[in-house]
Amino acid sequence: MNKQPKSILIVGGGTAGWMTANSLLHAWPNCQITLIESADIGIIGVGEGATPYLKQYFKQLNIAESEWMPECDATYKVGINFEGWSGSEGYDSYFHPFFSVLDKPIADMFFHNCGLRRRGFEAPVKPDDFFVAKTLSNQKLSPISVNASGPDIDYAYHFDSVKLGRFLRKKALQKGLHHIVDTVKDVALSADGAISHILAEKSGSIAADFFIDCTGFSGRLIHQGLNQQYVSYAKQLFNDSAVAIQTPLDTPKPHPQTRSIAMQAGWMWKIPLTTRVGNGYVYSGSHISADKAEHELRSRLGLLENSEIQVKHLKMRIGRLERHWHQNCLAVGLSQGFIEPLEATALMLTQLTVERFIASCSSPDKNLTASREDYNQSLNNIFDGIRDYIVAHYQLTNRSDTDYWLDNKNNTDSPAVLSAILSAWESGGDVERALHANKHSLVYLRPSWYCILAGMGRFPKDLKSTNNAAQLSQAKEYCQRVTSQYFE
Template sequence: MNNKPKEIIIIGGGTAGWMTANSLLKAWGSDTSVTLIESKSIEIIGVGEGSTPYLKQYFSSLGIAESEWMPQCDATYKAGIDFQNWSSVQGYESYFHPFFSQLDLKSAELFFHNSGRRRRGESVNALPNHYFVSAHIASQNLSPVPNENLQLDVDYGYHFDSVKLGAFLKNKAIEQGLAHITDQVLEVKQDHNGSILSIITKDNFELTADFFIDCTGFTGVLVNKTLKREFYSYKDCLFNDSAVAIQTPIDKSQDISAQTISKALKNGWSWKIPLSTRTGNGYVYSSDFISSDNAEFELREQLNVLDEDIKVKHLKMRIGRLKKHWDKNCLAVGLSQGFIEPLEATALMLIQFTVENFISSFDKKDQIIDKTIKDYNLTLNTTFDGVRDYIVAHYKLNSRTDTEYWNACRNEIKTPVNLQNIISVWDKGIDLEQELAKQKESLIYLRPSWYCILSGMGRFPKNLQSTNTPSRVSEANLYCEQMARKYFSNHKVQLQKIYNNYM
């Protein structure tokens, strides 16, 4: 018998709360009671519309089919992210960060090889777009779901309406036996060791449990306000602290592209996320460099909705992570535990990782002891910092010189040591694999992603020598294009199948 909690209270009904509730009910629902309490008067963040391929596993683990959840969440497929205007290197102004598949194996090797040649000064093409099937899937408006003829795994993610995803997961959790309370937590009672005994609500209830999970967003009602857990800010390496989001309609007669577009603007970057019913747009920026009014203006201008009466949401972001996600009988999940910034859409993946690891901590051990919790926090911190390193790379590697913001991102951010080592090995043209192997324990993004960002941003010597040895880039490009056409169908047609003609 292990000391798994028997009564758990989750506070917060945003995506983090609902994802956590479903995972706990699935794993422990038969012998642990799970209650979720959410406030009616405190809004959820209501953004967060893109995922990594990890979300596919989440739904599979709950036994929920795409045909069930996708139509209810206006979801579309995602083959990767198109990064536009982050670099001013000719021919490398845009690059695609693909989700990978076994189809890429041969062409990816050629990409690594050609990147190496270019790093060492040979004028060969090393733009990732030519070497990965997903890039062609996205550019041809195909869906990354392979047809039956392909027996290989293909990674893909999703775009979705975050409010609808929350509502869907809420219903699922209630169906699975969740006790749901609408009320606001005002006070927390602790014992002399600092463990939580109970919470007091606005409607004057005192609720007890043996474990509490804080999913209250950036506020962190338990972990910040009461427990005052130490926060490790990423502000010195990630300057963005604000965002403005705007939804725009789609033209239903047009194709839907299976990609997020991340476009560098003057003081940050904008996202464009295609859903089946609308497009989600936003501008993530640093308030040290641009005011919220000017950011809204710049985004509106870009979207061509300057004068339209359209709902706009301004948000503040707390960038960094807790030093202890789990302490005593309280775990933080979601924005309350930390946030890196949405550039690679990693937040839901981190929620999943946090909860899955929490559950498996109890499977692995007969008794949860301090060391279990210490190891857990170390794993989570390493994961958060590993994601941060990859996100920081986008800013550090930018080659724009048009604004103070982009110059500062390149020159003034404090580069994390692991990232610095990767860049320095890359610049010297020496063995990147060896450096990545050295960082194995803390590396979250793997070799293909590092090659994509470093090559995709055009991080190469300026004076290149022409060469007679062929690069075979056209061959790789043609192969990827043919694979995309052969195994993948039109995105909208694929969605119509999943939606059962709902669209």
């Protein structure tokens, strides 16, 4: 059974709308695709970091880095540097790298050392020393191998989100997308509860086989039109606000990393582009006011006296839909849910949502209802799996300097996966077994869990000495050697 719609109306022209349009135009060249966006309702205009999935996205669309990166002021990203999250002595910062085949020879040493240290023996366990990405970042190198036969390692990008949207719009228009600038005022349903058409201010009634809601947090179709249920993550993730500010580049050649710096009631991102730096403070509105958050951010950036540089205040709704695909409507982007941007996963979720939708519609062996059910379940698993890892950043902290960190540290509402992994880790038990037992719920895999638990310093305080010191220089020497061999 071919479930591919003949005509699709995408509502919304933020990054989600334009990414969706390009994927659909590529997969279904014979489908009639229209995108309508409002001139009166703006885009969110933040979101400047990605995961390695974005590399695959451009690859699938046959768009070279040399074409899109300069237009979007994009830089490479090899991981995230977490600063001030742990609160434990000796664990001031750690790097969460994008992993690669190059890590293999020394990653096992890191996993082994973590086991030793969990059981009370001294051993080097700082993730930065055991993964090649951090050496690349320290030396401000790009992750592209200098010789064609070199390794193709995982990496991601930073980019200007407004420019990325414009670039993707240009590409979609070149491929024949029908584009309307108008505001959707109403959503009309047929007797079976599906969407029959939308009503736009100037264009009037627009019908389609299938509708995609990319209207951002408002969810104009999926929430307001189809009244779909939302599952909040607010009990585990307190941050519901952000304040963003752009500053000039402070160095001509930045480190290819996002910095994530813990603050009084949240954390701050620093993202280097080719033309400027994006900064923002993601915080809990129950723990700090917008004015105080802005003051703290400006103070960190040395901008207290500079009122000319304007900030942007934002509210965030954290959670996900119960059903992303309902009737003939799919929600994509902020309309379907959002997990705060700590690991920059939103565009990856957009991509997965659309890719899986295309695959579901092409699957011959299931009817539409069964495909939809499986699809929604699989997306919920991905959202919840990411949430589990993000929550770990807050609940593994040992900080007690503000109510915010205390409330996080003492939060008893822990995801089951996190509790299982942490209990195995801290009891000196079998972490591998705990990871294996939860493998269907995990989005972040073994290396990421080891990095966060080690990076946050979840080890006994009193350690018996061992003679493991040589391992550290061996690991550092290895990282340096492969970096010099393949990158410049």
